Amino acid sequence: MTTDLTTSAPATGPPTLDEVALLAGVSRATVSRVVNESPKVSPEARVAVQAAIAQLRYVPNRMARSLVTRRTDTIALVLSEPNSQVFSDPFFASIVHGVSAALAETELTLVLLTARDAREQQKIARYARQGHVDGVVLMSLHSEDLLPDILTEAGVPLVLCGRPYDGRSVAYVDADNQGGARVATEHLIGLGRSRVAVLTGPMDMIAGVDRHAGWVAATTDAGRRPDPALVAHGDFTEAGGEAAMARLLDQAPDLDAVFVASDPMAVGALRALRAAGRRVPEDVAVVGFDDADVALTSDPPLTTVAQPLDVMTTELVELLGRQIDGRAEPAESRTCPTRLVRRASA
Amino acid sequence: MTTDLTTSAPATGPPTLDEVALLAGVSRATVSRVVNESPKVSPEARVAVQAAIAQLRYVPNRMARSLVTRRTDTIALVLSEPNSQVFSDPFFASIVHGVSAALAETELTLVLLTARDAREQQKIARYARQGHVDGVVLMSLHSEDLLPDILTEAGVPLVLCGRPYDGRSVAYVDADNQGGARVATEHLIGLGRSRVAVLTGPMDMIAGVDRHAGWVAATTDAGRRPDPALVAHGDFTEAGGEAAMARLLDQAPDLDAVFVASDPMAVGALRALRAAGRRVPEDVAVVGFDDADVALTSDPPLTTVAQPLDVMTTELVELLGRQIDGRAEPAESRTCPTRLVRRASA
DNA sequence: TTGAAAGCGCTAACAT
DNA sequence: ATGTTAGCGCTTTCAA
Numbered sequence: 105m106t107t108d109l110t111t112s113a114p115a116t117g118p119p120t121l122d123e124v125a126l127l128a129g130v131s132r133a134t135v136s137r138v139v140n141e142s143p144k145v146s147p148e149a150r151v152a153v154q155a156a157i158a159q160l161r162y163v164p165n166r167m168a169r170s171l172v173t174r175r176t177d178t179i180a181l182v183l184s185e186p187n188s189q190v191f192s193d194p195f196f197a198s199i200v201h202g203v204s205a206a207l208a209e210t211e212l213t214l215v216l217l218t219a220r221d222a223r224e225q226q227k228i229a230r231y232a233r234q235g236h237v238d239g240v241v242l243m244s245l246h247s248e249d250l251l252p253d254i255l256t257e258a259g260v261p262l263v264l265c266g267r268p269y270d271g272r273s274v275a276y277v278d279a280d281n282q283g284g285a286r287v288a289t290e291h292l293i294g295l296g297r298s299r300v301a302v303l304t305g306p307m308d309m310i311a312g313v314d315r316h317a318g319w320v321a322a323t324t325d326a327g328r329r330p331d332p333a334l335v336a337h338g339d340f341t342e343a344g345g346e347a348a349m350a351r352l353l354d355q356a357p358d359l360d361a362v363f364v365a366s367d368p369m370a371v372g373a374l375r376a377l378r379a380a381g382r383r384v385p386e387d388v389a390v391v392g393f394d395d396a397d398v399a400l401t402s403d404p405p406l407t408t409v410a411q412p413l414d415v416m417t418t419e420l421v422e423l424l425g426r427q428i429d430g431r432a433e434p435a436e437s438r439t440c441p442t443r444l445v446r447r448a449s450a
Numbered sequence: 451m452t453t454d455l456t457t458s459a460p461a462t463g464p465p466t467l468d469e470v471a472l473l474a475g476v477s478r479a480t481v482s483r484v485v486n487e488s489p490k491v492s493p494e495a496r497v498a499v500q501a502a503i504a505q506l507r508y509v510p511n512r513m514a515r516s517l518v519t520r521r522t523d524t525i526a527l528v529l530s531e532p533n534s535q536v537f538s539d540p541f542f543a544s545i546v547h548g549v550s551a552a553l554a555e556t557e558l559t560l561v562l563l564t565a566r567d568a569r570e571q572q573k574i575a576r577y578a579r580q581g582h583v584d585g586v587v588l589m590s591l592h593s594e595d596l597l598p599d600i601l602t603e604a605g606v607p608l609v610l611c612g613r614p615y616d617g618r619s620v621a622y623v624d625a626d627n628q629g630g631a632r633v634a635t636e637h638l639i640g641l642g643r644s645r646v647a648v649l650t651g652p653m654d655m656i657a658g659v660d661r662h663a664g665w666v667a668a669t670t671d672a673g674r675r676p677d678p679a680l681v682a683h684g685d686f687t688e689a690g691g692e693a694a695m696a697r698l699l700d701q702a703p704d705l706d707a708v709f710v711a712s713d714p715m716a717v718g719a720l721r722a723l724r725a726a727g728r729r730v731p732e733d734v735a736v737v738g739f740d741d742a743d744v745a746l747t748s749d750p751p752l753t754t755v756a757q758p759l760d761v762m763t764t765e766l767v768e769l770l771g772r773q774i775d776g777r778a779e780p781a782e783s784r785t786c787p788t789r790l791v792r793r794a795s796a
Numbered sequence: 797t798t799g800a801a802a803g804c805g806c807t808a809a810c811a812t
Numbered sequence: 813a814t815g816t817t818a819g820c821g822c823t824t825t826c827a828a
Contacts, residue, residue: 117520118579118605120821131799136823146797166580167522168821170513171804174463178582204564213577216562218550231559233464234512236524259464466805477815482807492813514805517820 119160128156139164170235179207179424180237182217182228184244184251194368195395196243199265202417203241212238222250229254239424241265246308261427263420269310273435275427277419281311284409284442285318288363288391291407291444293326297361297389301334303348303373304365312337315365315393334359338369340395345369349376361389367408368395374402394445405447415440465506474502485510516581525553525770526583528563528574530590530597539686540714540742542589545611548763549587556767558584568596575600585770587611592654607773609766615656619781621773623765627657630755630788631664634709634737637753637790639672643707643735647680649694649719650711658683661711661739680705684715686741691715695722707735713742713754720748740791751793761786 125135130149137145138153145153156162170176181203183196204214215237219225232240232255239261242251252274255262264276285302292300302319305312316335323330336352338344345368352359353376364370370392374384382388384404392408419438426432471481476495483491484499491499502508516522527549529542550560561583565571578586578601585607588597598620601608610622631648638646648665651658662681669676679701684690691714698705699722710716716738720730728734730750738754765784772778 121823122821132822133799133824134797137798140823144797149797163576163579165517165821166582167513167516168804169823171511171517171806171821172823174804176513178577200564204566204570208570213563213573213582216564217559218546218562220550224550224554227559230509231524233509236512236559467807468805478806479808479815480813483814486807490813495813511805514820515807517805517822518807520820 118165119162120165121162124153124156124160124162127160128152174235176236176238177211178213178215178237179421179428180215180217180228180232180240182219182240182242182251184219184225184242184249185246186220198413199243199417202413203420206417206421219251225249225251225254229258232260233258238428239263241420241424244268261424263424263427265416265420267310267314267437267439269308269313275423275432275435275437277416277423277438277440278310279411279416280439280441281314282318282321284393284411284444285315285363285365286322287318287442287444288393288409289319289322290326292361292363292389292391293322295361295389299331299334299356299359299361301336301352301356301359301362302365303336303338303345303352303362303369305340305369306337309340312340312365315363319363331356338366338372340366340369342368342372345372346376347372349373350380353377353380353382359388361391363391363393365393366395367392367402370406370408371402374406391444407444407446409442410445411442412440464511465508466511467508470499470502470506470508473506474498520581522582522584523557524559524561524583525767525774526561526563526574526578526586528565528586528588528597530565530571530588530595531592532566544742544759545589545763548759549766552763552767565597571595571597571600575604578606579604585609585774587766587770590614607770609770609773611762611766613656613660613783613785615654615659621769621778621781621783623762623769623784623786624656625757625762626785626787627660628664628667630739630757630790631661631709631711632668633664633788633790634739634755635665635668636672638707638709638735638737639668641707641735645677645680645702645705645707647682647698647702647705647708648711649682649684649691649698649708649715651686651715652683655686658686658711661709665709677702684712684718686712686715688714688718691718692722693718695719696726699723699726699728705734707737709737709739711739713738713740713748716752716754717748720752737790753790753792755788756791757788758786 121132121135125132128135130153134145134149135153138150181200200216207214217228219228229251240255241263243265244251252262252264252268252272256274262274264274267276267278268274289300300323302316304316307313320330333355336348338348345364349372352362362373364373370390373390377384377388384390390406392406394408394410419440423432423436423438467478467481471478474481476499480491480495481499484496527546546562553560563574565574575597586601587609589611590597598608598610598614598618602620608620610620613622613624614620635646646669648662650662653659666676682694682698684694691710695718698708708719710719716736719736723730723734730736736752738752740754740756765786769778769782769784
């Protein structure tokens with residue numbers, strides 16, 4: 105099954121650099137230069153090579169190339185989360201969309217990897233260590249994740265989407281959750297509301313913690329005591345928001361404003377408020393937190409804290425790129441500002 | 451920057467086979483045999499090599515291996531669909547979950563790729579042609595997709611998830627949509643209903659076409675004329691289902707049963723029925739089509755046609771595996787039977 | 797500007 | 813059972 109090199113016998117598999125070189129009447133090196141757009145090639149040679157490439161439908165073998173360049177030109181976006189329905193999370197979908205949009209201009213390819221359990225995490229770690237990707241963007245939503253350590257220790261360029269729960273030294277990009285929550289709360293206070301509640305997320309997610317902290321800070325700064333009765337935790341879902349809002353109304357019937365720390369929860373909260381006969385915003389002013397880069401299509405339209413998802417995804421690939429190129433400070437991170445988007449209601 | 455081969459100087463990058471061999475006091479070939487679990491290795495050698503591997507934290511370089519084996523041990527699941535919110539589609543999420551579960555037992559890795567436009571399709575085609583993956587499972591929901599042709603023509607093993615719209619000769623795995631729709635309709639007719647409507651999907655999706663065809667077949671077989679007034683098309687979404695149901699009630703106020711061709715649409719349809727003051731199932735009997743392998747948690751619970759997603763995903767990887775190993779008939783395909791799951795209501 | 801030659805890290809005959 | 817050897821397809825000095 106040895107290929108006869110002396111004849112121009114039809115190739116066994118896909119065409120190689122040598123076959124192109126043969127057809128174009130130049131050397132391998134010249135073909136390589138053309139493929140890699142080196143300027144040091146004569147126009148005639150270039151044309152001949154390009155013709156040969158087209159004729160043979162030549163595509164460079166990335167494995168062979170990677171072997172020498174040590175680059176794969178692909179980065180992984182890994183979703184480390186046991187719950188498989190995270191796909192349905194609009195925030196996740198938006199991040200995927202943003203990152204791949206940021207990569208669209210590039211020659212880089214994005215591969216999506218999911219790790220539902222420790223075993224799959226190991227598999228991904230192996231995949232990365234084996235040199236399949238140049239770097240990884242990790243969306244890890246909870247605290248007990250092995251991947252950051254494994255990857256860092258293995259020297260795989262890594263940027264987290266979302267600040268790590270513990271203060272570990274890893275590069276990350278996050279929205280300014282605390283600042284956003286603070287602005288939202290201040291807005292509500294500025295509206296003259298006296299009992300401003302917060303419907304925050306689970307406290308094992310940093311976003312939940314930070315958004316709660318922002319409410320506490322704004323409340324304290326206004327010279328008020330952060331009343332525990334004004335706090336309820338949802339799970340960032342619509343149903344969770346509805347239940348938590350009901351609890352809040354129970355704990356503090358006199359509340360006249362609420363900052364809801366995610367937009368699905370806000371939809372649920374509005375439903376609970378309606379069910380309780382409270383009017384929005386006359387009776388209760390509501391500010392939401394936009395997790396999905398989508399204007400909240402609620403009824404009534406809500407003022408929201410918007411996350412700059414486009415900025416975040418851009419920073420994500422920018423930072424990862426710097427790490428890959430070796431021109432990044434250790435654990436260089438970004439916290440992207442949010443902004444308050446005022447809509448009709450409050 | 452040349453590595454000094456005469457000394458055991460600390461390696462520049464990750465450890466290589468040679469370094470392991472040196473440390474274990476054997477040859478490269480023996481290390482390779484241990485790594486690849488060849489039986490032709492003495493216990494002593496094996497132990498020594500394993501120790502060296504552990505000590506050096508050696509991980510084989512997949513690029514180098516692929517270059518010679520011509521295998522990457524990774525397959526791609528590509529989602530070819532312009533609408534980026536497909537991620538939210540529970541059917542898609544279920545397929546991803548099922549395929550990766552089927553692969554969990556294997557050494558194969560699954561990478562997810564998305565193609566929102568022609569440009570991204572080309573990028574993916576290139577990615578596959580460059581030898582990054584051993585094969586691809588393609589979820590292409592609409593008809594005008596370039597990828598099947600490009601990949602087939604490039605000789606990339608390919609299995610479609612869902613029957614291709616045109617009768618092209620490609621391997622695919624699909625649910626028996628027509629059979630399922632037929633059974634659902636027959637069930638409704640068997641219930642004694644005389645005006646059985648259908649709320650089907652868009653006709654540029656084969657699933658929509660097939661499910662509609664099943665309704666037509668069952669209706670005709672029952673000696674009835676398929677009344678156009680009893681047909682409405684949704685877009686497989688909840689909102690689309692609600693709107694289409696409203697249209698249906700408008701076109702045929704006398705309908706007393708409806709087969710709804712997707713479960714999100716069924717949820718919407720129930721809402722529309724409720725809004726119109728129709729009672730389910732007394733007034734209108736409803737059968738849904740379960741796209742997400744999730745028991746419909748509707749109110750009231752609905753009898754549904756269940757797709758065997760676990761079977762489908764298993765077949766998907768099985769078929770692709772056969773193609774990769776070169777032991778598959780050309781365009782060998784599977785149509786997986788559905789079954790009717792009766793619940794309280796109808 | 798071009799070509800010749802030396803590998804990248806690994807597997808797979810082929811010897812031994 | 814083990815080592816030696818020859819590449820896989822490509823990039824990249826180094827000469828010419």
